[in-house]
Amino acid sequence: MKKSNMHAVMICTVLVMILAVLGAGNGLAKDDETSVDKVRLAFNAAYSAGDAKAMAGLIDRDAVWMPPTGEQAIIGAQKIVARYAAFFEKTRSAFELQPGKIQICGQWAFLNGPWQRKDSARQGGPMMQHGGYYLMVLKKQSDGSWKIARDIWNDVPKP
Numbered sequence: 326m327k328k329s330n331m332h333a334v335m336i337c338t339v340l341v342m343i344l345a346v347l348g349a350g351n352g353l354a355k356d357d358e359t360s361v362d363k364v365r366l367a368f369n370a371a372y373s374a375g376d377a378k379a380m381a382g383l384i385d386r387d388a389v390w391m392p393p394t395g396e397q398a399i400i401g402a403q404k405i406v407a408r409y410a411a412f413f414e415k416t417r418s419a420f421e422l423q424p425g426k427i428q429i430c431g432q433w434a435f436l437n438g439p440w441q442r443k444d445s446a447r448q449g450g451p452m453m454q455h456g457g458y459y460l461m462v463l464k465k466q467s468d469g470s471w472k473i474a475r476d477i478w479n480d481v482p483k484p
Contacts, residue, residue, distance in 0.1 A: 375413035
């Protein structure tokens with residue numbers, strides 16, 4: 326085989342290998358996107374059920390929550406879960422993080438979109454509506470699962 330043909334074969338082989346790896350990477354990214362969206366759905370279910378313990382399984386131990394209420398950031402899964410447990414003792418909610426855009430970047434995933442919530446006191450009373458937009462950052466765990474590492478959201482008043 327001529328030297329120029331040999332180089333062409335080698336270049337083609339390398340290109341085919343690169344394309345195969347990139348194609349496999351897209352499959353992995355889709356799997357990760359599906360896993361991240363499952364965390365969103367599980368968060369919705371746990372919140373709507375008032376189940377702080379279930380929420381604990383979705384939150385990275387070093388997580389940071391940044392609520393729009395003017396309070397300082399809440400740091401650590403234990404403090405975040407305690408905040409939800411106290412809220413759920415007094416309040417019943419129907420909650421939804423709506424589907425949004427998911428971007429995967431290595432061990433981190435970014436999920437953003439609209440959210441809505443309807444609250445009422447456990448003893449009864451008027452229904453309050455809330456909604457706005459969220460940005461969650463999820464961290465891939467050593468076992469391959471995803472947990473919420475950062476959460477920031479706004480609360481857009483209803484007209």
